[in-house]
Amino acid sequence: NDRKVYNLTITNKKMAPDGFTRKMFVINDKFPGPLIEVNKGDTLVLDVKNDCDDVTTMHAHGFFQRGTPWYDGVPGQTQCDIQSKKSFTYEFQVNQSGTFWYHSHSKAQYIEGIVGALIVHDPDDPYLKNKDYDEEIVVLLQDWYHTDSKTLLATFLSPESAGNEPTPDNGLINGMNSYNCSGAPNGSDCVSDAPLANFKFVQGKKYRIRIINTSAFAAFIFSIDNHPMDVIEVEGMITQRRTIHRLPINIAQRYSVIVTADKPIGKYWMRSEMETACFAIQSDTLNPLVKAIVEYEGSDANSNASSTAWTDSQETCVDLDTSTLKPYEAQTIPDADYKLTLNVSFQPDDKNVTRGFINNSSYVDPNSPTLLKVYENKTTFDSNRNAYIIDKDKVVDIILYNTDTGDHPFHLHGHVFWVLGIGINGTSPDYNSVNTKDPIQRDTVTAPAGGWFIIRFVSNNPGVWGFHCHIEWHVQSGLVAQFVTQPDKIKELKSPDDWSNLCKN
Numbered sequence: 001n002d003r004k005v006y007n008l009t010i011t012n013k014k015m016a017p018d019g020f021t022r023k024m025f026v027i028n029d030k031f032p033g034p035l036i037e038v039n040k041g042d043t044l045v046l047d048v049k050n051d052c053d054d055v056t057t058m059h060a061h062g063f064f065q066r067g068t069p070w071y072d073g074v075p076g077q078t079q080c081d082i083q084s085k086k087s088f089t090y091e092f093q094v095n096q097s098g099t100f101w102y103h104s105h106s107k108a109q110y111i112e113g114i115v116g117a118l119i120v121h122d123p124d125d126p127y128l129k130n131k132d133y134d135e136e137i138v139v140l141l142q143d144w145y146h147t148d149s150k151t152l153l154a155t156f157l158s159p160e161s162a163g164n165e166p167t168p169d170n171g172l173i174n175g176m177n178s179y180n181c182s183g184a185p186n187g188s189d190c191v192s193d194a195p196l197a198n199f200k201f202v203q204g205k206k207y208r209i210r211i212i213n214t215s216a217f218a219a220f221i222f223s224i225d226n227h228p229m230d231v232i233e234v235e236g237m238i239t240q241r242r243t244i245h246r247l248p249i250n251i252a253q254r255y256s257v258i259v260t261a262d263k264p265i266g267k268y269w270m271r272s273e274m275e276t277a278c279f280a281i282q283s284d285t286l287n288p289l290v291k292a293i294v295e296y297e298g299s300d301a302n303s304n305a306s307s308t309a310w311t312d313s314q315e316t317c318v319d320l321d322t323s324t325l326k327p328y329e330a331q332t333i334p335d336a337d338y339k340l341t342l343n344v345s346f347q348p349d350d351k352n353v354t355r356g357f358i359n360n361s362s363y364v365d366p367n368s369p370t371l372l373k374v375y376e377n378k379t380t381f382d383s384n385r386n387a388y389i390i391d392k393d394k395v396v397d398i399i400l401y402n403t404d405t406g407d408h409p410f411h412l413h414g415h416v417f418w419v420l421g422i423g424i425n426g427t428s429p430d431y432n433s434v435n436t437k438d439p440i441q442r443d444t445v446t447a448p449a450g451g452w453f454i455i456r457f458v459s460n461n462p463g464v465w466g467f468h469c470h471i472e473w474h475v476q477s478g479l480v481a482q483f484v485t486q487p488d489k490i491k492e493l494k495s496p497d498d499w500s501n502l503c504k505n
């Protein structure tokens with residue numbers, strides 16, 4: 001097992017991922033950030049140097065951080081921000097494998113560029129051992145705004161927005177797309193027809209494509225013309241193969257699919273279609289269809305792709321129906337011994353700003369992280385932290401009921417959970433309909449508008465773990481909770497000094 005060190009320097013930079021120039025945050029001068037690859041069992045070191053004009057943090061999304069809860073990267077929960085011109089090193093053991101990503105957890109920075117893919121390889125992966133694929137491809141999907149998030153947030157968190165989220169200007173695949181500059185404001189620095197991402201296929205080869213949605217707001221439906229995809233992984237869980245044509249993928253979700261390059265040599269469209277049906281505000285200038293090119297070796301360089309899209313219908317604003325996916329290896333699901341019901345709603349606060357509420361409380365970023373409070377022997381937290389204390393090793397069910405008119409992709413830090421059931425609009429949580437026999441495990445699940453989900457996790461990882469909607473606008477408007485698990489055991493873990501020093505500024 002190795003110790004793999006990645007140096008990540010955060011700066012501001014003007015870039016034009018889709019031809020429209022704007023100020024961004026970048027890692028090591030690049031966008032998206034560097035691809036991080038480790039093996040299961042490695043120690044991963046993220047050496048973050050903050051050379052940008054703002055505070056920052058780094059969160060490895062989907063990692064357990066067992067024994068190192070202070071390296072989970074969440075300001076207000078697990079650490080204080082890394083100030084401008086300061087550095088901080090995260091170091092943790094990687095005892096899981098699959099498709100992950102990393103991003104800043106401060107303000108809305110990740111949607112402005114502090115984002116990248118994090119892949120954990122496992123030599124025992126059954127599809128790898130069977131030689132079911134020859135090569136790997138990583139595909140980052142995201143929506144893209146031409147206005148900085150500070151400006152967007154100021155409007156969103158004011159009475160005039162009425163809680164309607166800003167609509168993206170564009171979408172990107174691996175940080176690229178074109179944009180029609182006639183939609184851009186006068187005087188902007190914009191070039192139409194910027195290049196699309198291009199993926200090379202060799203005829204006869206099989207590819208494991210790892211798809212990650214790193215959006216602020218948009219869910220996507222992903223497909224490659226003429227090429228069916230076999231789903232084999234959901235957020236670290238290896239599944240039995242299931243062939244699909246179109247993959248709905250919400251924010252922070254990941255899938256691996258196997259695609260065989262068995263079509264005539266040529267160019268085909270990769271499509272990532274923004275699910276604008278879930279948006280509060282429709283836009284005239286947004287082209288919801290984000291494209292990239294899949295180019296077989298030997299294609300005519302001057303030809304264009306002329307393939308046509310799959311026509312299968314697909315429900316929008318809901319997850320891929322994971323009840324149709326089966327774990328590769330059978331699991332035994334323990335019974336729950338603690339049930340927590342959470343009601344999600346959006347309501348105006350006393351200043352008439354629409355905010356997200358979980359059980360009548362809206363999260364406000366505190367100055368001092370909850371984990372530090374635990375070390376200071378605090379046992380109660382004010383309601384703005386939305387902290388739920390689970391003091392023993394328990395099997396927890398979260399029954400989340402979404403009374404809002406939008407869908408919400410919820411992510412739990414530090415764990416994976418079984419998706420026991422999801423109910424659509426107009427139904428109420430129903431234990432009789434759930435699957436406790438062979439559900440899949442993941443770390444991000446969508447609560448449909450007016451619907452619900454029931455998830456189960458084993459709370460045996462001492463730490464402070466965020467649980468939040470991954471729509472970045474909703475994080476900023478308070479749709480966030482946290483679990484403080486086994487505080488006594490947390491205190492037995494020795495936290496590093498450079499970590500607590502972050503809070504002494």
Ligand code: C2O
Nearest residue numbers: 059061252411466
């Ligand atoms: Cu992608 Cu709170 O994380």
